[in-house]
Each structure stands twice: as structure tokens, then as C-alpha cells.
Amino acid sequence: MDTSVTPFSTVIRTASHEQHTEAETSTFMSDLLGGRLGVDAYTRYTEQLWFVYRALEDAAPVLADDPVAGPFIQPELMRTEALERDLTHLHGGEGWRETLAPLPATAAYAERVAECARTWPAGYVAHHYTRYLGDLSGGQIIRDKAEKTWGFSRKGDGVRFYVFEEISNPAAFKRGYRELLDALAVDDLEKQRVIDECKRAFALNTGVFRALGEEFPLSA
Numbered sequence: 286m287d288t289s290v291t292p293f294s295t296v297i298r299t300a301s302h303e304q305h306t307e308a309e310t311s312t313f314m315s316d317l318l319g320g321r322l323g324v325d326a327y328t329r330y331t332e333q334l335w336f337v338y339r340a341l342e343d344a345a346p347v348l349a350d351d352p353v354a355g356p357f358i359q360p361e362l363m364r365t366e367a368l369e370r371d372l373t374h375l376h377g378g379e380g381w382r383e384t385l386a387p388l389p390a391t392a393a394y395a396e397r398v399a400e401c402a403r404t405w406p407a408g409y410v411a412h413h414y415t416r417y418l419g420d421l422s423g424g425q426i427i428r429d430k431a432e433k434t435w436g437f438s439r440k441g442d443g444v445r446f447y448v449f450e451e452i453s454n455p456a457a458f459k460r461g462y463r464e465l466l467d468a469l470a471v472d473d474l475e476k477q478r479v480i481d482e483c484k485r486a487f488a489l490n491t492g493v494f495r496a497l498g499e500e501f502p503l504s505a
């Protein structure tokens with residue numbers, strides 16, 4: 286695709302389409318959303334998200350003034366607090382904070398996000414896009430399934446991660462987000478690197494799913 290004429294938001298979506306399908310149809314995701322796994326698997330998955338979003342969001346204050354990544358840092362997207370409420374609900378108390386450890390695949394993912402945040406703001410944007418635009422899209426399907434499968438109250442504790450309280454119109458928000466992508470203040474070569482990093486972000490997610498699939502095999 287000619288990145289000089291096609292809007293960057295279209296280029297990045299098209300370029301990651303195949304990996305999106307792979308993530309969406311991974312064994313762990315299919316089993317989880319197919320209602321074949323217990324709430325322990327959902328809890329373990331939510332724990333992994335907490336490590337990833339802390340890496341994304343711990344960097345936010347520093348990147349807020351960056352010319353490339355700064356426009357993407359928007360308080361209404363922040364998920365750490367919602368994840369912490371979900372985890373407290375899922376664990377029945379605050380004790381999880383002392384004991385929680387990431388899977389190796391999650392640690393690798395969070396470390397790559399942190400590295401981009403420290404050294405390469407455009408690479409950070411690739412990670413930002415891969416998570417937040419996904420959460421605003423397919424995340425709503427996951428919430429619905431989770432509520433039905435494990436009995437969480439609608440948009441309540443357990444699924445707050447998927448509820449963007451401060452975004453009343455997700456479709457409009459996503460349009461605005463795509464405009465930010467289209468206006469990304471980097472040259473074409475750097476845009477190509479961002480696309481490569483987006484593919485890496487998807488691969489890191491798939492790696493976490495693979496590890497979770499091994500921890501929660503259906504036929505165990």
C-alpha cells in the first residue's frame with residue numbers, strides 16, 4: 286500500500302489485519318469467549334493486562350509533551366485504575382498487589398512498551414494504537430461475553446476495564462483517534478517502522494495468549 290497517499294490509519298489497520306485475526310482466533314481467546322474456561326482464567330488474563338497498562342500509562346505523564354506521542358495521551362483512555370478495581374473484585378480483596386507476578390511473555394511485552402516509551406515515542410504510538418483502539422472496538426464484545434459467562438454485573442466490577450466511562454461516543458472517539466494517526470508527525474520511513482512495531486505489538490499479545498493457553502488447557 287502506498288503510504289504517501291493512503292491515510293496512515295488505513296495503512297496500519299490493513300497491515301495488522303492478519304495478525305488481528307490470529308489474536309482474535311487464538312485458542313485461549315476462543316476458549317475464553319466461548320465460555321469454556323473458568324473465571325480463574327479470566328482473572329489471570331486481567332492480571333496480565335494490568336502489567337501491560339501500567340507500562341503504557343506510567344509513561345503517559347512524560348510523553349504528554351512529546352510532539353509525536355503527546356496528542357495520543359488522553360486521560361479518558363487510562364485503564365490502570367479500572368483494572369485495579371476489577372482485580373480487587375476478582376481476588377476478593379486488595380491482597381493481589383503483593384503477590385502478583387507477570388508471565389514471562391507479559392514481562393517481555395511490558396518491557397518492550399517501556400523501552401519504546403523511554404527511547405522511541407513513535408514506537409510507543411504503535412503500542413498505544415494496538416491496545417486502546419482494540420479495547421474501544423472488540424473489547425465491547427469481550428465485556429458482553431464476560432458478563433454473561435461469569436455473572437459480572439453489567440459494566441460493573443470485573444469488567445470495568447472494558448468500560449470507558451468518559452467516552453460517551455466510542456465511534457466518534459475512534460474517528461478522532463484515526464485523525465491523530467493520519468496526522469502523525471513523522472516521515473514515511475518512520476511510519477513504516479511504526480507499522481512494524483504494531484505487528485510486533487500484536488505478536489507480543491499473541492505470545493501472552495499462547496502462555497495463557499498453556500496454563501489453562503481445556504483438556505487438562
Ligand code: HEM
Binds near residue numbers: 297318414420459
Ligand atoms: C476475541 C478478541 C477480539 C475481538 C472479538 C475483536 C474484535 C474487533 C472488532 C469487531 C474490531 C473492529 C471495530 C471497528 O471497525 O470499529 C476490532 C478492531 C481492532 N482490534 Fe480487535 N478484537 C479482538 C482482539 C484484539 C486483540 C487481542 C487486539 C490487540 C491487542 C486487537 C486490536 C484491535 C485494533 C487495534 C483494532 C482497531 C483496528 C482499526 O480500526 O484501526 N483486537 N477488533
